[in-house]
Amino acid sequence: MKKNLKDFLFNLLVSSLIGLFVGMVEIIIRNMNNEVIVTLISDSLIGGVIGTISMITFIYIFQMKEIDVRIAFIAVFMIIGIISSVPSIYFYLVENINISILNLMSILISAEFLGMSLCYYSYKKSSELNSKLISKKKQFSEKSSDS
Template sequence: MKENLKDFLFNLFVSSLIGLFVGMLEVTITNMSSMVAATLITDSLIGAFIGTISMFAFIYIFEMKEMDIKIAFIVVFMIIGIISSTPSIYLYFVQNINISVIRLMSIVISAEFLGMSFCYYSYKKCLELNSKLINKKKQFSKK
């Protein structure tokens, strides 16, 4: 019963995210302009930059420096927050364009949630892969 409830809630969550994505796609397509296209391309590039920097920082801290996983997650959290808020801060201080706090918070919160979720997922996948590799290593050493 408990497993069925977990499966139901997971399905509900993923399905709602898919619905949200489809709705956002619909709103974007119906309101498409050159400004919207430029914003989407810029946001995509910023996301790629954040993901790359976060991945390298995580690997460096956790794997190379062998520090605690919590420190690695905190660093990734800070990287995501700083880089995702940088364009708004640039617009405010350099171009004197007022930014909405609600808009900035929606960007930072959604970037943090999605980025940290992806970081955690990647971490779990690496742990799973390492476990499989250790098992294979043990199998070969027994032979």
């Protein structure tokens, strides 16, 4: 029963997010103009920069320096927040365009949620792969010691 409830809630969440995404695409298509296209391209580039820097940082802190995974997650969280805020801060300081706290918060919340979800997913996948590799290594070492 508990498993069915978890499956139901997971399906509800994913389905709701898909519906939200479809609605956002509809709004974008309906309101498409040059400004929207430029914004989408710049946001895509910023997302790519954030993802790349976050991945490199996580790998460096957790795998290369072997520091606690929580520190790596905190570093990624901070990178996402700082880089996501840069365009708004630029517009405010350089272009003298007032920024809405509501807009900035919506950017930060969605960027943090999605970015940290991707980071956690990548961490889990690499942990599973490492476990499988360690298991295979043990199997090979057992076979070679038996010979």
